[in-house]
């Protein structure tokens with residue numbers, strides 16, 4: 001008893017330090033396999049945030065626990081999340097590169113009393129599956145709507161769309177079609193291909209045969225986007241004058257050296273470019289470049305993770321480190337800050353991020369390096385897909 005009293009007095013004298021907790025954040029993402037670079041970027045964003053802001057929130061120490069999910073695998077995603085919650089006692093779940101992996105975990109959040117902060121998965125409907133989901137990435141509705149106007153304004157009136165046949169692909173197809181028809185354009189054919197497709201020559205033939213003046217495409221960033229853009233060039237579509245329009249997933253910076261001159265001039269719309277000119281982004285690229293080791297490997301999942309950690313730190317602050325998922329989520333509704341990508345807000349109603357979407361063009365710098373050059377800004381874009389998702 002006496003010892004306890006002394007310990008309590010010592011704790012008060014130390015400013016309550018004896019009551020400090022470790023707050024665990026479980027991060028699920030592809031850290032091995034073909035999409036490992038995307039997971040590596042999650043980690044770079046997290047490490048950069050913690051290097052700049054410290055590992056403590058108040059008296060509490062933040063610890064990140066990683067679980068590897070190499071490919072979209074909803075059953076495995078759910079079991080990893082359950083293990084993180086039950087065994088590791090994480091207070092937050094985060095990461096999620098692929099939509100099906102995020103979707104599979106939403107049903108366990110309420111009972112586990114754990115918020116989910118999505119660093120990437122981009123299907124609009126995910127946020128409607130649980131009130132405990134917050135997203136710091138983008139949706140394909142958000143990124144694919146502006147490119148429809150860009151295509152029409154470029155004089156292209158007939159487009160064929162080609163997307164991966166799953167959530168974000170179907171959303172991208174619908175977003176482009178809605179935007180393009182609103183302008184007066186026509187989508188002459190809509191191809192959905194299996195997520196596992198890696199031979200794109202037959203698709204390129206179908207594009208040629210369609211008579212379309214342009215192609216709109218979405219695939220999740222990784223080896224397949226690189227393969228798709230290469231196939232577009234190698235099958236002569238570019239030289240035939242069939243223009244390619246896409247969200248920025250197709251020209252992530254880490255793929256640009258492999259695409260080379262063939263990608264020069266390609267226009268995409270996206271929430272983030274490594275080249276974004278702002279002090280916040282310069283600081284981010286320096287910290288994330290250091291964290292990843294080779295700055296040429298930096299790409300957009302790093303900024304989703306960096307901003308996701310910002311949201312998690314604000315949640316920990318608001319709850320004083322206590323596990324209260326609803327209070328944590330409520331605390332970030334309407335939260336605004338200047339991200340490396342520009343000004344952002346967590347929309348209070350949808351819990352999805354409102355942000356600028358930029359039109360970019362693949363360019364070559366004076367240093368001979370390829371980059372996405374921002375040439376136009378669509379300001380403060382919410383998610384146009386939410387109405388469709390309800």
Ligand code: PHB
Pocket residue numbers: 097098099100120121122123168219220221249
């Ligand atoms: C998704 O599965 O939601 C996803 C993955 C990669 C992307 C975009 C969306 O580049």
